[in-house]
Amino acid sequence: MADQEHTFLEKFSLPLSTLWEQYRVFLIIFGLLVLTWKFREVIIDLLVTSSRKTVSDAQKQDTTLKNEEKQINDQANILRKEAEDLSKNKPNVDEDWNKK
Amino acid sequence: MKIGIRNKGESKWHNINLLPLKDLAMDHKNGSIMKKIFLNILAILMSATLSYTAQADCDYSKIVKNNDSTYTYSAELHVCVGKMKQDLTIANEQNDKLIKALDLKDLTIAKADQRSDLWQAATFKLEDRINTIDQMRSTNQYLAFGLGALTMFAAVYAASQLTHH
Numbered sequence: 212m213a214d215q216e217h218t219f220l221e222k223f224s225l226p227l228s229t230l231w232e233q234y235r236v237f238l239i240i241f242g243l244l245v246l247t248w249k250f251r252e253v254i255i256d257l258l259v260t261s262s263r264k265t266v267s268d269a270q271k272q273d274t275t276l277k278n279e280e281k282q283i284n285d286q287a288n289i290l291r292k293e294a295e296d297l298s299k300n301k302p303n304v305d306e307d308w309n310k311k
Numbered sequence: 312m313k314i315g316i317r318n319k320g321e322s323k324w325h326n327i328n329l330l331p332l333k334d335l336a337m338d339h340k341n342g343s344i345m346k347k348i349f350l351n352i353l354a355i356l357m358s359a360t361l362s363y364t365a366q367a368d369c370d371y372s373k374i375v376k377n378n379d380s381t382y383t384y385s386a387e388l389h390v391c392v393g394k395m396k397q398d399l400t401i402a403n404e405q406n407d408k409l410i411k412a413l414d415l416k417d418l419t420i421a422k423a424d425q426r427s428d429l430w431q432a433a434t435f436k437l438e439d440r441i442n443t444i445d446q447m448r449s450t451n452q453y454l455a456f457g458l459g460a461l462t463m464f465a466a467v468y469a470a471s472q473l474t475h476h
Contacts, residue, residue: 216411241461248454249342251447262440269433273426280422280425294408297401307395 369394 231238370389374384 251451258440276426284419287412290408290412294405304393
């Protein structure tokens, strides 16, 4: 049994150069496939990260635009209020209005 | 005698009739003079204390054209013209302010449009990326399947080599 195990393990001691020479085509195809698969996984991760950044940037820009919009709207409302108040607070007109 | 009163912000004028003094003296005989004096005072107080604005009617048809191309009109109409001029000035100021307010509102709408465009562009970009990711994931599934098959084939082949050696 021990002899058998020894013999079995010895079979693994085949040099790497022999392995490469005998199965070069298979190893190249296998390696290329692994590289392609891993490369595409990395690209997918990059795309996901970039998408998250796009959303984050859009949110920041949206907040800025929203604040600007609110400020401008407030200014417009103030002007409208001032225009309304002009007719409410009219001074009295006396007979000498044309001399003032 | 008649005076016109109106509430602030209202355009409608209300007329209040005040009795002349001679009429008051005539009514002395029938004993209701005190009542009428009280009503007159009440009418005046109402117009003064309740912030009513009294103004005579502006009847511009009373303006008289003179022979020397000048015009004659009463002091009441003179005040009416003053008020009209004041109203015109105020209306012009109001127009200026309201036009500015309108411009600002336009700017507000432009900002809202910018936000809308921003999210639209972001959505299109994200949609493109999602489509790309989906394609790559499905291709990677085939690649992973192929790699698994190759690994299995290699393992079986290696095992057969080991057993036949």
